[in-house]
Amino acid sequence: MYKKLTLGCLSILLSANLAFALNEPHEVKVLESINSGAYTYLKVEEKGEQYWAAITKTPIKVDSVITIKEQVWMKDFKSKTLNKTFDKILFAEFPKKGISGVDNIHSIHGDMIKKKQKQTMKPNPKFNENIVIANGSPIKTNISEIFSNKDKFKNKNVEIQGRVLQVSNKVMGNTWVKIYDGKEAVIFRSPNEDEKVSIGKKVKVVGTINTNVDYGFGYAYEVIGVNGKFEVLN
Template structure:
């Protein structure tokens, strides 16, 4: 699966601020990931106001005669100085409990820099679920007609946009990202080095649980922000075995 690591970090950063609140609106902000990011892909800002908030900082900045708020990891920032950043994620009606303040719009960015170009930005590798600490699971015994992961991945077009039932062991759970729980499931089979199926669901399971999930198989799912999955079992229902 292709998940850009810097985008995941940005999503985690937003979740830290939000505290997993459900009623927030998101807007896409263009983000280009290249080996060298030119000024045409970056934002040039002047810091007008700085509010430190622990490990993060809120900045009121000016860009092209327009002022707006943004939040970045806290670092040495000087009011009046010029900085640059790439991409970002906009959140509307964001409430900061720490500041006891609601921002109509605020942009979350991974950081700001003093240089207009970033020479060491490298395109992240595709996420292929070859986790170094992934739990090894022996190939499960399944009932007749139940699909194995290698059968799904070797013939994705056959199952695309269809309801798929899959049984496996939960190896990873990410709660409430983009209002869904993200669960990674293995059954001991693999295809092309991919060992797990990613599932989105409103339900929860624990790492180590053996579950059967039923959902719609989606190909090339793009959530925006460069957040793309080649294969995803979406809006699944979980049955614990």
């Protein structure tokens, strides 16, 4: 979902609930590392500045020096699993050895993309098993409402708007797009593996909400949108 801003722009970033960036690298020293839920929370130091960052759950040793890629700064973010509110926190990608430079939604996507370079891979039919595609007009709503009322929206068509946070094209015959509506983020899968959406763009997406889906290979979701059709708004 966002355009490049450096750490030096922190005062500007904190004037809103969030600000966006495109893979701005930060070399940081890890002062504290906490695994909780789907994330690893890191207290880091960069050029004398200390702040918190969150990456996809990964073992990180204290005192190690790592490079993380900036995705989005958030203000007053509450971690339910930690029962802690961060005044400010950077959500970032930690490129793992061997897949650096791959823009992933999940690190496993990078592994799949790397493998695809070595062999021809057909879309895995597991992604399409047990997927319900609804009929009828979509319900206009937002991501927070969907998460709060999963049973209401299960197997229903919805229309939501938000900004693109992450994009993974050509992943097992799909494009995976994570969008953010100001409060929550959710992934919508498009059957078009060449979906033309870019990080930072505001989009409208129509698709079917599936809940408690486990495709295997680490792809498990409390809520996910499938058969997404995207329209770039600006």
